[in-house]
Amino acid sequence: MDGKEGNYPVQNFNEGTLKLRSLEEKQNILKDRLLLIGQNLLEMKEKNLQDTLEIKKQVQLIKQELEKIKTFLGTISNEFSKFARKEDLEILQKQARMFQPFKN
Numbered sequence: 403m404d405g406k407e408g409n410y411p412v413q414n415f416n417e418g419t420l421k422l423r424s425l426e427e428k429q430n431i432l433k434d435r436l437l438l439i440g441q442n443l444l445e446m447k448e449k450n451l452q453d454t455l456e457i458k459k460q461v462q463l464i465k466q467e468l469e470k471i472k473t474f475l476g477t478i479s480n481e482f483s484k485f486a487r488k489e490d491l492e493i494l495q496k497q498a499r500m501f502q503p504f505k506n
């Protein structure tokens with residue numbers, strides 16, 4: 403034995419310890435990343451839920467406004483039918499002239 407042979411178990415133990423620490427460090431880094439990803443997913447889910455609720459509110463408001471517009475257009479349509487047509491007015495003007503022959 404030249405003295406070097408006696409160090410192999412200690413050297414192997416130190417290398418094993420370093421490898422174990424390195425693996426533990428990598429595992430901790432991966433765990434932290436996984437926790438961060440999970441947190442980001444939860445935040446994205448919450449934001450998407452809020453966005454979806456806001457869109458639903460806006461769609462409901464649009465539906466209400468559209469219903470008001472339909473009602474208004476229906477009312478206008480009914481009122482237009484009550485107005486005289488241009489041809490009817492021309493006939494009435496001719497009849498009025500016949501009853502007022504001295505005015506031109």
